Amino acid sequence: MHAAEPNADAWLAQTKIAPPLKVSASLEAWQQQRGEIRAKLNELLGDLPPRPPVSAFQVIAKEDKGTYTLETIQFDNGAGEMVKGFLFIPKTATAQTKAPAILYCHWHGGQYDIGKNELLGTNATPVAPGPALAEAGYVVLGIDAPCFGERNGQGPDGPQQKGGAGEMTAAKFHLWAGRTLWGMILRDDLTALDYLCSRPEVDAARVGVTGISMGSTRSWWLMALDDRPRAAVCVACMTRYEELIRAGMLKAHGIYYFVPGMLKHFDTEAVIALAAPRPMLFMTGDQDGGSPIEGVRHLGKIVSQVYALHGSEAAIRFENTIYPGIGHGYLPEMWDKTVQWLDRWLKAP
Template sequence: MTPERLKELIRIPVRPRGAPTILSRESETHEDHVAERLVFDFGEGPVRGLLTRPAARLGPFPAVLYCHAHGNRYAIGASELLAGRPSLISPYGPLLAREGLVAMSVDMPTFGERSHESEGALAKALLWQGKSLFAMMLADLLSAFDHLASRDDVDAGRIAAFGLSMGATQTYFLAAIEPRIARAAHLCCYADLASLIETGAHDLHGIYMTVPGLLAETSTGRIAGMVAPRPQLICTGDHDPLTPPAAVEAAYAETLTAYREMDAADALIRLSQPETGHEETPEMRRAVLEFLNAMT
C-alpha cells in the first residue's frame, strides 16, 4: 500500500495544495500564550481554526496539527484545543505554547461551528455519492497542515500530528498519507478493525469512519505502519471498549513489523494502561509531552 493508493481508496478529494485562503483572523494575547481564531476557505465553505503559540519567544517553532475528538459532543470541535473535554486532563493548546510549540485545530465537518449538519445525514449523503465523510475530514486536515507549514512562525520540518479518539484515527491516517508530518502521537483509538467487527465493537465507532473497501486492501496496523520510519507514539487503555487488548495486539503486530522492516523499531513507542478506559491518564500526558518536546 502506497500513500497514493490509500488516498485513492479513501477517495480524498483532490484540492490544490498550498496555504488555504484566510477569510479572517483575530488574536488574543495571554500571559504565557497567544490564541488566534482563524476562518479558512478550504474550498467548501468557511472553516474555523483555533491556534495557540508562545507569547514571548521568537520562532520559528515546532508545531502540532491537533486533531480534535468526537465523543458525541458535536458542539466542541476545535474548541477542544483551548477548553479541553472530559476525556482529557486539561486543554493542550496553552500547555503546548508554554512548552514552545505552536498548535492548531480546525472544526471537522459536523463539529464546532459546522455542527448545523448531522454526522449521520452528511455521512450517508456522501456514501451515496461515492464519497466518504472521513475523506472530507482528512482533506480539511491536509489543508490545515498546509497552513501550518506556510507560517513564518512555524518550522515546516518539525510539524507533528496528535489526537485522541477520532483525532487519534485521523492522526495515523494523516501521517500515513502526508510524509511531511514529522511524527505522530495518538490516544485511545488504535485497534484492528477486523477484530472489532468479530466482536461487534466496531459499532461503537461513529459512521464518519466508514470507508468502503478499506479492509479488503489494508488494516489499521498496516496504515499506522506506513508512518515508519518516523516516530510514532501509541497510547491505549485495556478497559477502553474501542481498544480491547486482542484488537490492539493484532494491529500492533503489523505496525511493529513495518517499523522493523525499516530498521526503525526504536521509533515506535507504545504505552498500554491496564486499568484505563477511554480517557487520557497522567502517564499518557507525560509520554505525549516528552514525545512532542523531542522536536524542540
C-alpha cells in the same frame, strides 16, 4: 452460540476480507508496497475536491494571552463550508526563531458542539492542550472537523440536522458524490497542515500531530497520507477492524469512521505502518471496547516488523503502550508522556 454473543463469525465466514498485512522481506520491497498502499488509501477515500490554497486562510481575531498569542483563523474549504480554527503562537516563536508545531485533532465523544474548543478545555484531556502545548514552546493549530463546533448544523440539510443526525446527513451526501466523510475530514486536516507549515513562525520540518479517540485516528491516518508530520502521539483508537468486528463492537465508532472497501484490501496495520520510520507513540487502555486489546497487540506486532526493516535505531521510534484496567480515556500520566514524546522528537534540530 449464546444469544448475547455477536454474529461476527457467521458474517465473516461468508465475506472475503484481507488477511493480516504480510510485511515485505526487504526495505526496498516495503517502499514499493508502501507506495501501493498509500495510493489505494487515497482511492478508497473517494473523489475528493482539490484542497484550497493557503491564501484562502484569514486571521479574523487575535488575543494576547501573556506567554502566547491566540489567533482565530478561518478558511473556505472549497466544498460548501467555512472552517474555523484556533492557532496558538508562543511569544518566543518568530520568523527568526522558528518553533516546532502541533496539528491537534479533536475527538468525537458525541460532543458535536465542542470541536476546536477542546483545545481550551478538559473535556477530553487532563489539561487544556492548546495553552499547555503553547507554553511548552509549540505553535498549535486545531480546526473544527465536519459536523463539530461551529460546523454543527452546517451540513447539507442545514440547522435542522445537528449532532449525529447531521453527521449521518453529511456522510450520505459524500457517498452520493463518490467520496467519504472520512476523506473529507482528512482533507480539511491536510489543508490545516498546509497552513500550519506555511506560517513564518513554524519550522515546517518539526511538525507533529496528536489527538485522542477520533483525534487519534485522524492523526495516524495523516501520518499515513502525508510525509510532512515528523512525529505523532495517538491516545485510544488503535483499532484493528477484524478484531473490532469479532468483539461485536462496531457500535463503538460513528459512521464517519467507515471507508467502503477497506477490508477488501487491508486492515489498519497497513495504514499505521506507512508512518515508519517516523516516531509514533500509541497509548491505549486494555478496557477500551472500541479498541479490543487483541487487535491492539496484533497491530503492534505487525507495525513493529515494518519499523525493524528501517534498522535497529528505528525500533525505538514506535511505542505501543497498553494501560491495564483503563478504558477510553486520557490519564494525566498519558499527557506527561505525550509532551515528553513530542519534545524528544520535535525539539531536536
